[in-house]
Amino acid sequence: MNNKNRREKQTLLAMINIYCRDKHEAGQKICFQCNELLQYACKRIDECQLGDKKTTCARCAIHCFKPEYREKVRAVMRYSGPRMLYNHPVLTFYHLIDSRFKTPKT
Ligand code: SF4
Ligand SMILES: [Zn+2]
Numbered sequence: 390m391n392n393k394n395r396r397e398k399q400t401l402l403a404m405i406n407i408y409c410r411d412k413h414e415a416g417q418k419i420c421f422q423c424n425e426l427l428q429y430a431c432k433r434i435d436e437c438q439l440g441d442k443k444t445t446c447a448r449c450a451i452h453c454f455k456p457e458y459r460e461k462v463r464a465v466m467r468y469s470g471p472r473m474l475y476n477h478p479v480l481t482f483y484h485l486i487d488s489r490f491k492t493p494k495t
Contacts, residue, residue: 393487397445398431400484401462403477404469412468426461430454445488 409415409423419427430446433453437443446452447466452459473481 391441393443394434394437396480396483396487397434400473400477400480401430401434402427403480404465404473407469407472407476408465426458426465429458430462445484448488 405419405423405427409419413420413423415423418424434443434446438451438453439449443449446454446462454462473484
């Protein structure tokens with residue numbers, strides 16, 4: 390796995406942690422529903438058809454997620470995105486760098 394994909398998965402986990410902690414009050418671990426979302430998104434990232442040309446999923450024009458998961462990820466990002474800079478400044482910095490590029494034309 391390359392560094393970009395690893396960072397994207399770390400960022401996703403951090404965002405889901407914030408979301409689940411505040412919205413689902415699940416305690417130390419994320420709840421079943423959030424874990425299912427995390428596992429699904431990580432699998433999509435691992436199997437991304439764009440390979441080395443992958444941007445971040447939030448910037449991707451293809452967006453291969455099933456609609457239900459896409460909506461869930463959007464809700465997580467809407468809530469946790471603004472809170473990331475305070476909670477995980479370094480991860481947020483690298484995620485912004487990784488987000489610079491849009492999906493290349495295939
Ligand atoms: S949403 Fe786009 S970048 Fe993310 S895994 Fe799917 S194809 Fe790859
Ligand atoms: Zn949850």
